[in-house]
Amino acid sequence: MQDYLNFISNNPVLFSLFFVILAFIIFHEFRNFTQKFTSISPQEAVFLINKDAFILDVREKTELEQGSIKNSKHISYSSFKSSIDSIKKYSDKPTIVYCKSGVRSSSISNILTKNNFDEVYSIKGGFEAWVSENLPVVKS
Template sequence: MKNAHQMVEEAKRIIHEISPDKAEEALPSADLLLDVREPDEFRDGHIPGAINIPRGLLEFKLSSDPELENRDQKVVVYCKTSGRAALAARALKEMGYLHIFSIEGGFDAWQQAEKPVIKPTMPDFD
């Protein structure tokens, strides 16, 4: 029986991981920037232009949204540290998506590289 770490390591052997610098270069031509973290993580900050589909809902959302069914889209995916993104990239690959890139080190590495981040603020009702 495999544990989560083994599953992530196995996924990383078959997906395409790119550095935050390469990801930043790839984003202008990407069709979809996918954040697979949980909604509260996304609300705390995310890469500009990202849409949030939590890892646990990914296959269901992709299967039910006609805008996301094009398997030839260029997709960049990330999570906090790259584990969930690796599993998501593997799932996308298994679903027939052809151009999947996962950000190595995830959102944490993106922030450490001082790349742009959106941190939404709550409205002030005073």
């Protein structure tokens, strides 16, 4: 026991860093455990799209010039909460959400699950991952 106390007193930074990393791991695992939506790859999204999933694009208007996934409905992230009623009719269908990189779509996916959407999926890496996999893009 004395060896442990000596180690802690001789290495306070290392000891503190251990607990910071431990807290980060616990937080990350807890968040993944309580997450009610599923993160999917672009290839998994294609499979769901072929099974008639609803596709929601939550990028801002300035990001749309890069194109979009065919048949996706656009509601910008900044106006999403005021527009959620317009997509409630899709709540019983698998819903795929994407943004530019996958961060905002995770946030929107949480909101959708809280609003009784049954199956919600967020594309890992967002539209950037979709494009990097050379999947089809529609430009308007």
